[in-house]
Amino acid sequence: MLLGTFHVSFAHNLVYLASGVVFLLCGMAGAGASSTFFKIFGIVYALVAVLGFYYKDEAIFGLISNNMPDVWLHVALAAVMLLLGFGAGRNTATA
Numbered sequence: 001m002l003l004g005t006f007h008v009s010f011a012h013n014l015v016y017l018a019s020g021v022v023f024l025l026c027g028m029a030g031a032g033a034s035s036t037f038f039k040i041f042g043i044v045y046a047l048v049a050v051l052g053f054y055y056k057d058e059a060i061f062g063l064i065s066n067n068m069p070d071v072w073l074h075v076a077l078a079a080v081m082l083l084l085g086f087g088a089g090r091n092t093a094t095a
Contacts, residue, residue, distance in 0.1 A: 009065040038085030046078035 019041060026037035051060050052071030060066050 009059070009063075011063045012065050015064065035085055038081045040085075042078050042081030042083075042085050045074050045081060049074035049078055 023037055023041075026033040048060070049071055052066050052068075052074055055066055057067050
């Protein structure tokens with residue numbers, strides 16, 4: 001348990017570390033890469049949240065530990081990432 005709330009496992013930690021590395025690389029590559037990262041990973045985390053609701057307190061696919069606080073974290077991550085990927089950075093000002 002992480003912080004007494006989130007279930008974690010080696011596979012779970014690997015997923016977060018890998019997505020963090022990709023995030024850093026995209027951030028260094030520029031705004032376009034960052035926007036693409038947020039779109040793709042926002043969709044991925046939304047799918048993980050849906051799977052989390054399906055599996056409830058059991059490991060997703062028997063590999064990635066899961067509980068309801070994890071699911072709601074994935075919902076929040078997906079919402080923020082999708083907002084940043086699809087909504088942020090649009091210049092609506094006219095000259």
